[in-house]
Amino acid sequence: MSVASERLLWLMLSMMDSFPPRLRSFTVALVLGGSAVSLVGLMRSPGVAATPLIVLGALAIASEHQRVRLPNGMLLSPGFMVGMTAIVVFRDTAWLAGPMIVGASMGVPTRHFGPHGRGWIAFNAANFALATGSAAALYHLIPVHFVDSLPLGILAVIPCALAVVAVESVVVAASYWFEDRSPLRECLGSLVPALVQAIPFAFVGFFLGHLYLDLGWPIVMLLLVPIILMRGVFTSYLEMRATNEATMQVLVRALELKDSYTAGHAERVATYARYIGEELGLPSWRLDRLRSAALMHDIGKLVVPNQLLNKPGKLSAEEFAVVRRHEQVTVEMLEHIDFLRPIAVSVSGDHSHFGNASSDGSIEAFAIAVADAYDAMTSTRSYRRALSQEVAMAELLDKAGTQFHPECVTALRDAIARRGERHGAGYEASAEAWQVTPPAAGLGSAGLGDLSDGLERV
Amino acid sequence: MTFVWRRCVAVAMIGVVTAMTAWLLFPSSSAATLCVLSAGVALGELLVIRSDDRLGLPLSYALFVVLASSFDWRASTGAIIVALVVVAPLQVDIEHRSRAQLAVHHGLVATGALLTFRGVFALVGGHERLGVVVAALLVTVAAMIGVDQLVRVAFGYRTGFDDRGQRSWAAIASSGVLMAVGERGVDGIGHLGVWGAMLFSIPLIAAWFSFDRLDTAAIAHRQTIEALAMAPEHAGLVNPGHSDRVARLSVAMGRHLGFERADVDRLETAARLHHLGAVTLDDPGYGGAPMPAATIAHVTADMMRGIESLAAAGDIVARAGSQRSFTFLDARGNTAALALQYANAYDEAVCEQSVAPGVALQLLRQSAGECDERESLVIDALEFVTLSGMTVVQSR
Incomplete structure (x- = not known):
């Protein structure tokens, strides 16, 4: 050499x-x-x-x-x-x-x-x-x-x-x-x-x-001029996207300030919904819409008084009506945003219920419903401590085909298994000091009813 | 597939069919090429680079450059008129303008392009050299800009020659020149025909796509902020429409005070979200203590400051809630905060307490007392925009 x-x-x-x-x-x-x-x-x-x-x-x-x-x-x-x-x-x-x-x-x-x-x-x-x-x-x-x-x-x-x-x-x-x-x-x-x-x-x-x-x-x-322009404008677009995503985080912060038990809930629901969307092979623009809708699926809760949102006991009929109003507000607020309008109605309330005759069949709404229910069960709330991953997954599988879209449930199960992630009791990232120790079992939220039975079933 | 895209596909299919028919019937003429270019003009009319005032530049302008430089002007004018007649009715709901105005506007720009190129080319003796052709094409584009601006002024539209408008023109001009050179060649060399025009439109279409994405993202961002601003109203914590009215007033005041575009945007965001923090506090209707406005402002500001892109708007909210005790802050931020403070106070007086606008202004002047020059300017701006009805908002 x-x-x-x-x-x-x-x-x-x-x-x-x-x-x-x-x-x-x-x-x-x-x-x-x-x-x-x-x-x-x-x-x-x-x-x-x-x-x-x-x-x-x-x-x-x-x-x-x-x-x-x-x-x-x-x-x-x-x-x-x-x-x-x-x-x-x-x-x-x-x-x-x-x-x-x-x-x-x-x-x-x-x-x-x-x-x-x-x-x-x-x-x-x-x-x-x-x-x-x-x-x-x-x-x-x-x-x-x-x-x-x-x-x-x-x-x-x-x-x-x-x-x-x-x-x-x-x-x-x-x-x-x-x-x-x-x-x-x-x-x-x-x-x-x-x-x-x-x-x-x-x-x-x-x-x-x-x-x-x-x-x-x-x-x-x-040829350089349009290419340089394209690059500059496309970079501005990506920055604007990031800014919009950050703006949605204001909502997340506001909700967390209202209810410390739901800290990280919106972000986790968005993550699980994305897992489901990816598993189902949704195109990237629908994944983006899914993430935004998942982040904002609880936006209507901003109008629910803190005192009702954090009430450990049972709500009166009048109070329950006030809390339920958040679904309508969520729809109104999501409909204000052009790209979320097509799925605004289905994201909230009964429309995301798989067995509901009025459901319009939006897969995004079903994915968010599954993600919401899974996170609700695997997180500690004012009315119940977090359930284990096995209990939550069993509950989803049990109601797949009736309350939840079966493909969405399977997709979430497969996505979590592939990633080797663990959630629920013993794995909560934000197990902050509870103001009042919640009971070990109770309502499942997201329309799941009492989950006491689930603990025994698994 | 959106409505615009469906129309694009329909126009493209019509273009292909007519071009093939023309080619079969008149194989030796340029009819087929003109059909393709006319379809290109029609497609270009549907794909518009929007400027901030929502009136945009259609990509067809780049095709006008090609047509101006390549064909007998009578044939080209005919093709353009046919294309415009076909497209104007389709386009009208996008531009919110009359069909006739749209056809006249774009027709004049196309005619200006044709006459300029022929005129300039004749002036230099018709020398077929690359430098001469490119120079003639650039002068043609300059003439198109001039005609476009004149027509906009004549029809009473904003000229749309802001930063974004200039960038749009740069993309159309450079692509149009390249497409024209590719299509016609120079002195019989480099003549790629209609393929050259079609292929060199790819970077322009990519640039349009980027502009379109940016536009969509900007609208989504604005709507997200508007949706968030609706929360205190839905919760019954402020009167319906309060944040929107305060935003309109603040924007108009900011413009009157000579704020930069970015500062006006920040002021609008601050005005829309200035009451958002109220929804995180305990509701007075359910046993919570009533919160002073300063507390709400500071809770809101803290939320916004946690997000980098909203931090500056959060600062304005914090200052607006500080009751003029912000001598430590910079002058520009203080003026924006004062504008928000006065817009908010005016709206509360007029819309919540039903005070007459003139009386509300008087009361605000009295409450300001011996204020400094900057505060006087802000109150003057408020008076000007409320009396002249200049409460514009930048969204659609």
Whole structure:
């Protein structure tokens, strides 16, 4: 090994100080592999034009800076659009090395220049270079007359996008495995959504490449404006979403101030409802609506006087009527919010009762009803101490098909079992000092009636 | 699928069918391309980037740039008119404007684009060079902005050229130029035809999607705050409509006092939620002790300050409940708190105690006594907005 190679290797290793040993070895292999393929590509090409390399390289770096993380955790990046442009532009010259160098430049966003991030520059550069290179190789195999004929030529984009997404997913999944984390399922599960995201950008990149070849590099810069704008506005949208979520927390705080026994109730119901929604395969926009509705399902309780909400004894008929009014208020308040309006009526009161003839069949409402009942049973209230998880689950299963939606009950049971979570007696996170020690058994809340029998049953 | 999306699908299907028919009947003419672009205009009329005053920019403006630069102006004008005639009736319930006004507005913008591009291109001798074409297209967009603003002024709409309006125009201008260059090419080179226009609209559609999501999230946020503000009213702790009236008054006062947009937003949030804390206290109707307004304000402020995005509005509520003892605070925050305090006091006097508006203002001036200059300005603002009826609110 020459001195220069040794120094390069040392530099690379020192960049990855923060990496676990197995991940470091994997990254070194990845970088060496990527470099070797690029080198072969360079040697087999007549030469790489500097201008497209600089312009597209800079554009690739800028594109990666414009990426945003979606609420579902996926990264939305226009990077492959530039990669596809490079594949088209370099097709007749450096068909492998050109796209790989442009792809590698996507791995150098400034956020990784900190002491613990530099290793990721090497990892990402090699990953993107290999992914773009594999797409370029596929594109190279497609006959020229096919890719140059429109509109059929644009079909060539699809296998290229597939190759990029597949290589990136496999490399990232492998890195998690080498890091002793194993979200392999998540990585491979995101293949299809990532492909759906990559294809429109790849189409634009394909046409941009043709325009570049015909009209030169300045035309490419025009595309930056809408992309930068899109990124800025999308970031504002994500911030606004977070702000709205935070505003809903005001409600949670207000309810907790009214009734300390329900501390964390809304948040837990939202979590359980989300478990159910995920288990049932609801799309992300419905999961978002489900979470918001679950957080706000008790909003009407804000109008119930504290004295009634915390009364340990039995309520009089008049008091009960006042407490029940919160269901109507909940509906009115939820109906005020456009995106919750479609499920506002069903979330509250009898409409979420599975066996009720007036039920409109909204799965969100049934999910919230199950989540609400489960948390009500596994939490200590002014009228009863928390029940065990087994008692609560048995009660839900017992009433599945009559009071509760059976699929929602099964979904919650499976989701909790898979996560290995424990709730209820002995596992309460907020077992704060009770003002009055509640009785061991009593009403189940959420329309469950007296649960004394349940204790004996399990 | 929403109503707008259903209409989009219908328009797209009509576009595909008419384009295929035109292609079969007249394979050598540009009729099929014009059908696709007309359908694009129709779709673009349905997809609107909203500005803060709810009047927005339709994505069809980007197609106007393409049509202006690519076709014989008579044919293009015909296609645009057909598209507008088809779309205006569909669009009318979105814009809350008359069909005729909408068609005239967008028709004038399209005509301005056509005439400008042809004029500029003729002026430079029709040189087919990339720089010349792009410059002519940019001048065309500038003319479209001018015509659009003029029409808005003529019809009495707000111009919508705020920060968001400018960003919308930037997206439409850059995409329109790129789509036009992709469609027509330069001097016979780079001519991608209708595919170029369609594909280069993807970033614009992505930008529209982002604007739309932001709009939806902003509306949801406003409605969540309004829903929370309803709680004290449902509980019978304040008169119905109190928080809404105080919010309208405060916003109008804030604008009159020259507050920045963000400060007006914070003041509105503070005004809407200023009584929320009352619902967490023991109800006087069930044996609880009546709580002074200052206590309610401080409970509310504590709740809001716990949430980062509402902390500044929480500060305003706290100051408004502090009975002018806030010399330690910054001037801008104090003025906002004073505006809230006076708006609240005015509404309580007029709507709860049935005091005549003029008398209520007099009483407030008297109670202020020898107040400082800032407080005088706030009372003047209250007088101005109540007498002129300028109690606007920023929501729909």
